[in-house]
Amino acid sequence: xxxxxxxxxxxxxxxxxxxxxxxxxxxxxxxxxxxxxxxxxxxxxxxxxxxxxxxxxxxxxxxxxxxxxxxxxxxxxxxxxxxxxxxxxxxxxxxxxxxxxxxxxxxxxxxxxxxxxxxxxxxxxxxxxxxxxxxxxxxxxxxxxxxxxxxxxxxxxxxxxxxxxxxxxxxxxxxxxxxxxxxxxxxxxxxxxxxxxxxxxxxxxxxxxxxxxxxxxxxxxxxxxxxxxxxxxxxxxxxxxxxxxxxxxxxxxxxxxxxxxxxx
Numbered sequence: 001x002x003x004x005x006x007x008x009x010x011x012x013x014x015x016x017x018x019x020x021x022x023x024x025x026x027x028x029x030x031x032x033x034x035x036x037x038x039x040x041x042x043x044x045x046x047x048x049x050x051x052x053x054x055x056x057x058x059x060x061x062x063x064x065x066x067x068x069x070x071x072x073x074x075x076x077x078x079x080x081x082x083x084x085x086x087x088x089x090x091x092x093x094x095x096x097x098x099x100x101x102x103x104x105x106x107x108x109x110x111x112x113x114x115x116x117x118x119x120x121x122x123x124x125x126x127x128x129x130x131x132x133x134x135x136x137x138x139x140x141x142x143x144x145x146x147x148x149x150x151x152x153x154x155x156x157x158x159x160x161x162x163x164x165x166x167x168x169x170x171x172x173x174x175x176x177x178x179x180x181x182x183x184x185x186x187x188x189x190x191x192x193x194x195x196x197x198x199x200x201x202x203x204x205x206x207x208x209x210x211x212x213x214x215x216x217x218x219x220x221x222x223x224x225x226x227x228x229x230x231x232x233x234x235x236x237x238x239x240x241x242x243x244x245x246x247x248x249x250x251x252x253x254x255x256x257x258x259x260x261x262x263x264x
Contacts, residue, residue, distance in 0.1 A: 005262035016040035032151035156184030200254025210241035
């Protein structure tokens with residue numbers, strides 16, 4: 001067992017592209033951590049909405065308590081029950097994947113529409129299999145959530161340190177929206193992980209994660225900057241993709257916690 005590789009941070013992002021929640025423990029499931037990216041916003045044409053086009057989304061902060069998700073935006077708050085949704089099924093796309101979702105309720109959709117300034121609705125994926133994602137790397141199909149591709153993103157601490165050594169203005173790991181931050185010995189060693197165990201859960205690495213302009217959104221204020229993508233593009237480009245962190249799947253369900261060893 002390694003004494004170097006330890007879980008340092010855990011995050012979930014209940015609503016796609018909104019702020020995340022730092023956790024001490026989390027239940028790993030096939031589709032990702034419990035309540036991670038089970039919700040997302042759609043526009044009037046039922047197309048997904050993300051921070052790529054609407055940076056303001058980073059300023060909405062969710063919290064989970066007593067079976068509810070509470071939302072805070074500036075001095076405005078709203079909440080809805082985790083289990084609630086309307087009966088009418090909506091078919092939408094998350095990139096190349098068809099997804100079946102349900103609107104949470106009309107009041108929540110109206111609240112988001114008012115604060116984002118355009119018509120939108122909050123929807124939920126309700127069960128395993130309502131979105132499938134095919135791995136071009138493994139030629140295998142996975143049941144996934146509403147995340148961009150895979151259920152989990154792992155980032156190593158040395159990868160962050162190596163990047164920040166090159167930046168005049170340091171960034172935090174929140175720019176990369178990881179699920180699991182692991183203490184590491186070498187920058188980007190997580191790219192080469194195969195299978196590994198944390199707590200009760202066996203994980204399998206799929207492929208390093210290609211990054212987009214969204215990592216330049218400063219989560220502190222929602223402003224678009226030139227970094228860190230500009231610097232990463234100088235040393236982390238593979239096949240025209242800027243890589244940072246790695247995409248993994250879980251092979252079983254179970255609890256993982258901050259402080260757990262990563263066992264290879």
